[in-house]
Amino acid sequence: MKQEKILIVGAGGQIGVELTLALRKVYGTDNVIATDIKEAHPLLKDSGPYAILNAMDAAATHALVKKEGITQIYLLAALLSATGEKNPHKAWEINMQSLISTLDLGVQEKLTKIYWPSSIAVFGPTTPTSNTPQQTVVEPRTVYGISKYAGELWCQYYNQRWGLDVRSLRYPGLISWKSEPGGGTTDYAVEIYHEALKHKKYTSFLSENTYLPMMYMDDAIRGTIELMEAPAEQMKTRMAYNLSAMSFSPKEIAAAIQKHIPDFTIDYAPDFRQAIADGWPKSIDDSAARADWGWKNEFDLDSMSADMLKHLKEKMLQTV
Ligand code: SER
Numbered sequence: 001m002k003q004e005k006i007l008i009v010g011a012g013g014q015i016g017v018e019l020t021l022a023l024r025k026v027y028g029t030d031n032v033i034a035t036d037i038k039e040a041h042p043l044l045k046d047s048g049p050y051a052i053l054n055a056m057d058a059a060a061t062h063a064l065v066k067k068e069g070i071t072q073i074y075l076l077a078a079l080l081s082a083t084g085e086k087n088p089h090k091a092w093e094i095n096m097q098s099l100i101s102t103l104d105l106g107v108q109e110k111l112t113k114i115y116w117p118s119s120i121a122v123f124g125p126t127t128p129t130s131n132t133p134q135q136t137v138v139e140p141r142t143v144y145g146i147s148k149y150a151g152e153l154w155c156q157y158y159n160q161r162w163g164l165d166v167r168s169l170r171y172p173g174l175i176s177w178k179s180e181p182g183g184g185t186t187d188y189a190v191e192i193y194h195e196a197l198k199h200k201k202y203t204s205f206l207s208e209n210t211y212l213p214m215m216y217m218d219d220a221i222r223g224t225i226e227l228m229e230a231p232a233e234q235m236k237t238r239m240a241y242n243l244s245a246m247s248f249s250p251k252e253i254a255a256a257i258q259k260h261i262p263d264f265t266i267d268y269a270p271d272f273r274q275a276i277a278d279g280w281p282k283s284i285d286d287s288a289a290r291a292d293w294g295w296k297n298e299f300d301l302d303s304m305s306a307d308m309l310k311h312l313k314e315k316m317l318q319t320v
Helices: 013-026 058-068 081-087 088-108 143-162 188-199 217-229 250-258 273-278 287-293 299-318
Strands: 006-009 032-036 051-052 072-075 113-115 169-170 172-173 202-204 212-216 246-248 263-269
Touching: 006 013, 006 058, 013 032, 013 072, 013 217, 032 172, 058 088, 072 088, 072 212, 081 088, 081 143, 081 273, 088 113, 088 143, 113 217, 169 217, 172 188, 188 202, 188 250, 202 246, 212 217, 212 299, 217 287, 246 250, 246 299, 250 263, 250 299
Parallel strands: 006 032, 006 072, 032 051, 072 113, 172 212, 202 263
Antiparallel strands: 212 246
C-alpha cells in the first residue's frame, strides 16, 4: 500500500488541532504536515512538521505539495457563520477560492483524497427543522451556508467530472476542550463550560429554547477519519453527509452542567447570532452516513458534559 502524506490547511482551528494530532497517530507524525496562516497552536508546537501557509496562496500550496510529496489534503481554513456575516465578501472569497484551488490541485497532482468540511449551515429556514433529511430543501441564508452548499456542489462536480475522491461531512456545532472555536453561532456551547468553571455563571447569546444539533469533538474526529478510510464504493453521495449526535438548547446544557456545578446559573441576551440559529435545523437525520460507512456517535449531552468539565478543570489547574 502506498504511504500517504497528508497536508492540513488551517490546522490551527478548532477542528484542525485535534484532527492533526489524531491523523499523526494513524499515519505517523512525519507524514502529516500541519499548516496555518498563524504561528503553531500550542498543542502543535514541537508535535511534528509545521509550516506557515495562507490557504488563499495557491502557488505556495502547490509548491508545498510538490516539495513534500503530498498525497492527501484536508482543507479546513474558513470563515464561520458569525464572522462571515460581518464580512460576507471576504467569507465568500476565502471559503470558495481556497476550495476551488485545492480541487484543481487535486486533479493536477492526482491526489488520492481530499477532505473539506461542510456544515448544518447549508440548511435554511425553509428546510424541515426536525430530523432534517440528507436531501431536502436547501436555501441557506448566511454567506457561510451559501459557501458551504456551493462548495458541496463543486466537490460533487470535481468527483463526477475528474474522478477526484473528495469527501465531506455536514458537521453540527462542535464542542471541544483542547482547541478553541472561533466565529461560530454554536460557540456558546463551548464558552458555557469555561464560564461555568471560572465564574459559575454564563450569559448565552442564544435564547433558552434554541435547539441546535451538536457533537463532541472526539466523535467528529473519529467520524472524519472513518469517512476518509471507507472504501470509495461506499460513498453513495459526493455531496457532504449529514452527521448527527445530539441536540440541545442553552437551557438543557445549563441543566447538564448543574449536575456537576449545582450553583451554576445562566441568563440570556440573544444577539445577531439568534437569527442565524433560528434558520438552522433543530435535529439532523444522518441515516445515510450510518448506512453507507457505519457512522455512530458515542457521546451524548451528559457524557460530553462530564468529560468536558473534567478535562477543562485539569487544564485550568495546570495553567495556574
Ligand atoms: N459551528 C458552525 C458555526 O456555528 C456551524 O458549522 O458557524
